[in-house]
Amino acid sequence: MKMKKQRLDILLVERGLIETREKAKRAIMAGLVFSNENRLDKPGEKVNEDIPLMIKGNALPYVSRGGLKLEKALKVFNVNIQDKILLDIGASTGGFTDCALQNGAKMSYALDVGYNQLAWKLRQDERVIVMERTNFRYVTPADLAGEMPNFATIDVSFISLSLIFPVLKTLLVPDSDIIALIKPQFEAGKEQVGKKGIVRDKKVHEQVIDKIIGLALELGYNTENISYSPITGGEGNIEFLIHLKWCGESQEKGNNLIPVGIKQLVEEAHMELSKGASH
Incomplete structure (x- = not known):
């Protein structure tokens, strides 16, 4: 059987080794991409889809920078997720x-809500249930194929958390982080x-955080702690990490x-x- 081939720059993105084709091309042309000991320096080169690939000097321990945000949150908020079911x-x-x-x-x-973004490594992992093309606002417990989640993370764009929090309550077991x-x-x-x-204005940052805390409390979440993301967003925006706890429907209002x-x-x-966003 003939092995399927793929452009090297596309394969790097599909494997989750690098975020975009443009960045992949730059890394290839800079001589940073290797298969075993062989340097691959042509972005358009067709290579076997299963060849080993590595990027020299790439110390990122996760498939994307997003992992660094959660890594910091788990440490700063002292959250233990051993054996947890993540949403x-x-x-x-x-x-x-x-x-x-x-x-x-x-x-x-x-x-x-997007499609075909999840890194290949995770698609192949039996611990991951892939739910692509899924608008979270319409998800119900029946859509979750396995155990109910007891831990959730949220990293969404072009939508306010005010549209996420009300639905999330219906999908978590009590005492979820x-x-x-x-x-x-x-x-x-x-x-x-x-x-x-x-957003560069510190006062706007404060207002936004206060708004989100107020909203969470109103919906019955405890607000446990808050910090800032260790990296800025794509355009250089400063972003913040908040730790909430859902204790169940018995608690009408949350505690700050x-x-x-x-x-x-x-x-x-x-x-x-x-550097990215303040005055």
Whole structure:
């Protein structure tokens, strides 16, 4: 049987080794791509689909940078996900799912409205249930093929968390941890978002965080802790990580247990990541 071939730049993206074809081409032409000891330096070269590939100097332990966000959240929020069932909302390439599995999660529902984004490594993993072309707002417990989730992550774009939180309650067992990425560019009013979709104003960041905390409490989630993402979003936006807990329907309103001041947190985030978004 003849082995299927694929362009090298496309194969790197499909394997989740690099995010875009443009970045793949640059890495190939820079001489960073190897198969065993052989350097591959032609982006358009057709190679066997199952050849071993590695990018030299690529120390990223996950299939995408997204894994670094969850890695920080698990450490800072001291969340243990050993044997947990993950609902990964906005899975994309699968950085959160990859990080969770490497930290002991039992399985992951990798859910995304997009198609064919999840890294090949995770598609092949029997612990991952792929839920592509799925609009989370319409998901019901019946759509989840295995055990009910007791841990959730949220990394969505072009939609507010206000449309995610109400549905999420119906899909989690009580005492579930949630780690959500707060993206000011998708939460602030249009007049507060600057050129290229970047939010630079610290006050807007504070307002957005306060809004999300208030919303979570109103829906019955405990707000446990908050931090900032260790990396900026695609356009350089500073983003924030929030740790929530869903205790079940018996609790009408949530409790705010966040131990840090929001103003101070925003200041720290801007100092650390100011290159991308602060004044």
